[in-house]
Amino acid sequence: MTQATPNVTTRFDRLAKVLLIGAFLTFPVAMALGNVLAILCLVAILLSVNLRSQWRKVIQLPSSRAMLLLFLLILVGTSYTSAPGSTALVHLSKYAKLLVGLFFVSVLFDARTRLYCLYAFMAAMVFILVSAYCGIFVPLPWSVSQQTGWGVDHTVVGDYITQSVMMTFFVLSCLALMWKFKTPWARIVLGILAGLGMVSITHMSWGRTGVVLLFSCLLVFGLTAVVGKKRIWVAVAVIALLGLVAASSPLVMEKLRLGWHEVQTHESNKFNSMGHRLFNYKSALTIIQKSPLLGTGTGSFETEACHLNASPAECKLFGWHPHNQYLFFLVENGVLGGLLFVALIASLFYAAKHRTTPDKCLLLGFATMLAADSMVNSPLFSSRESHFFVLMMALLVAGPVIEQPNQQPPQHTP
Numbered sequence: 001m002t003q004a005t006p007n008v009t010t011r012f013d014r015l016a017k018v019l020l021i022g023a024f025l026t027f028p029v030a031m032a033l034g035n036v037l038a039i040l041c042l043v044a045i046l047l048s049v050n051l052r053s054q055w056r057k058v059i060q061l062p063s064s065r066a067m068l069l070l071f072l073l074i075l076v077g078t079s080y081t082s083a084p085g086s087t088a089l090v091h092l093s094k095y096a097k098l099l100v101g102l103f104f105v106s107v108l109f110d111a112r113t114r115l116y117c118l119y120a121f122m123a124a125m126v127f128i129l130v131s132a133y134c135g136i137f138v139p140l141p142w143s144v145s146q147q148t149g150w151g152v153d154h155t156v157v158g159d160y161i162t163q164s165v166m167m168t169f170f171v172l173s174c175l176a177l178m179w180k181f182k183t184p185w186a187r188i189v190l191g192i193l194a195g196l197g198m199v200s201i202t203h204m205s206w207g208r209t210g211v212v213l214l215f216s217c218l219l220v221f222g223l224t225a226v227v228g229k230k231r232i233w234v235a236v237a238v239i240a241l242l243g244l245v246a247a248s249s250p251l252v253m254e255k256l257r258l259g260w261h262e263v264q265t266h267e268s269n270k271f272n273s274m275g276h277r278l279f280n281y282k283s284a285l286t287i288i289q290k291s292p293l294l295g296t297g298t299g300s301f302e303t304e305a306c307h308l309n310a311s312p313a314e315c316k317l318f319g320w321h322p323h324n325q326y327l328f329f330l331v332e333n334g335v336l337g338g339l340l341f342v343a344l345i346a347s348l349f350y351a352a353k354h355r356t357t358p359d360k361c362l363l364l365g366f367a368t369m370l371a372a373d374s375m376v377n378s379p380l381f382s383s384r385e386s387h388f389f390v391l392m393m394a395l396l397v398a399g400p401v402i403e404q405p406n407q408q409p410p411q412h413t414p
Contacts (some may be wrong), residue, residue, distance in 0.1 A: 003185045016044035017113045020104060024395075025120035027387045028166055029127060029157055034387065038100070054106035063351055063397040064102055066344035070329075071098040073340060074298050077333050081297025088299035091332075094381050095298075108398035118173060121392075123192060124168040126193070128163065131156045132200050133308055151250045153206035158384045164201050164210020166388055171197040172217055172365040176402050179358035201219050202245045206254050213240050215374050217365040224361045270318075277323045277376060283308050284327040295334035304331070320375040321381050325374035328381065345371050351397055358402040366396055 019041035027034025045051060058064050074095045078088045108114050131140055132154040139146040144155040155163050174194035178187050201210040215238060222234035246252050247256055262274035270279040288303045290296060296304050301322060306315035322328050329337035348367035352360045370379065378383040395401065 012044045012048045013107075014051060015105050016048065017039050017110060017116075019044060020107050021113065021116050021120050024117040025124055027384070027391065028121065028124040031384055031387065033157075038104075041107070042100055042103055043109060045107060051103075051106065054109065057109060058102055058105045061105070061351075061397055063344065063347040064158065065106060065395070066340060066347050067102055070337070070340045070344060071095055073333050073337055074098075077295065077298035077337075079297075080294065081300045081332075083297060083299035083303045087302060088297070091299035091381070094383075094386060097386055097390040098380070101394040104391065104394040105398045106272045111399060114395055114398060114401045117391075117395055122170060122173055125166060125197075128156045129167070129170075129193070129196055129200060132204055133175055133196070135206075151203065153251075154200070154204040155206075160205045160207040161209050161377060162382070162384045162388070164205050164207055165213060165369065165379070165385060167201050167205075168210060168213045168217055169366060169388070169392065171201075171214065172221060172362055175221060176358040176362040180402050193338050202252055203249045206250075206251065206255070208259055209373065211245070211252060211255070212376075213369050213372055217368050219366050220368045221361045224364050225357060240321060276318070280305075280318060280322040281324060281327060283318065284322040284324065284331050287331050288327070291334065292330075293334050293336075295332045295337055296329065298332050301328065301331050321378040323377055325378045325380055328378050341374075343373075348393070348397070355400050356403045359400040362402060363396050366392055 002147050019037050023034050023037040023041060024036060059068070074092060078085075078092055081088045083091075108117065119285045131143055134140060135143050135145060135154040135156070136148060136150055138186075139148055142156070144157065144159070147153060153160055171194045172194060174190045174197065178190050181187055181190065198214060201214050213214050217240075219235065219238045222238060223231050226234055244258070259274055262269070262272045263278070266275040266278045284301070286308065287296060287301070290304070302315075302319035303318040305322075309315045309318055322331065326338055326341060329341045333340075345367060348363060348370070352363040352367065355363060370393075372380045373385075379383065379389050
């Protein structure tokens with residue numbers, strides 16, 4: 001029996017790694033299956049006797065501490081919320097991914113597992129990318145968008161915002177992996193995939209968020225990859241590329257014109273994209289004034305927003321989330337909630353200081369994505385987006401992915 005225990009433990013460890021790789025492979029295209037694999041992975045982790053020693057390493061990471069403290073604050077927020085208990089539990093279950101992500105970090109301390117998880121995610125994104133381009137010629141039964149032709153939306157999974165968010169990280173991953181692979185053919189393939197991914201965001205997706213995230217991340221990536229006066233040329237190149245995209249993409253130009261029109265008319269029309277967001281921001285700021293220190297409790301945004309919208313239809317439309325993660329935490333969890341979320345993002349930027357160039361570029365790009373996306377969406381609350389951000393956060397804070405040392409990184413290195 002004494003010899004069997006280590007074998008059983010090893011099996012659970014291996015099973016957790018396989019299941020987590022499977023979760024990274026499936027969640028972009030089949031979220032329900034990804035959920036099942038993630039839950040099974042969590043069970044395998046909990047059954048491993050190595051959990052206690054691994055947890056000590058997890059909690060030493062600044063990003064892990066921020067994730068844990070933020071979840072605990074959200075948990076405390078359920079005790080004084082103005083929302084019904086069922087609503088508070090829904091919100092708590094969504095943010096529970098922050099806690100689950102910490103358990104995944106314990107598995108991702110293994111360098112090979114980190115790399116395989118990234119490859120698995122990229123394989124799923126290649127499927128989405130190929131499907132999007134095939135959709136130009138023929139509608140695919142599994143694609144959300146059934147439109148054909150060029151210059152129209154070709155969303156394959158979820159919604160165009162989520163797909164653009166994931167595709168942006170796919171582009172960054174391709175660029176970062178060009179450091180790892182030295183053979184010309186591998187770099188050519190990665191470059192082509194990155195280019196196709198960019199075009200799918202700028203010319204084949206109906207939405208402004210993806211374009212903003214893509215060029216923000218490309219700018220951060222480029223400025224990190226080079227030093228000295230070369231950074232000026234990188235900035236010029238990114239701006240020139242943005243101009244080229246704007247000139248060549250009817251979707252981008254139409255989105256910009258429509259967005260500006262919606263901003264100008266938001267007082268009279270709050271039901272379009274920008275009008276909806278601006279109305280939500282005003283509502284959130286009004287609610288924050290009621291209880292700025294503690295907030296109105298986890299899940300309370302819907303209840304409080306409905307007090308500002310007498311119509312049941314408008315209550316449902318404007319009460320789900322405020323399209324801004326910073327304001328979301330400030331409303332429900334007060335100043336401390338907002339500060340902890342900012343601290344979480346800051347910890348990701350801090351963690352990048354300890355990485356070599358490709359991993360630094362990848363982590364800084366990811367942190368930029370989370371910071372920017374949180375200004376116009378609620379990425380830790382929305383289902384598929386929160387899957388993406390929590391899983392990738394766990395992957396990146398656990399250690400370097402692209403250039404992995406022979407030994408594990410020091411425990412104090414986030």
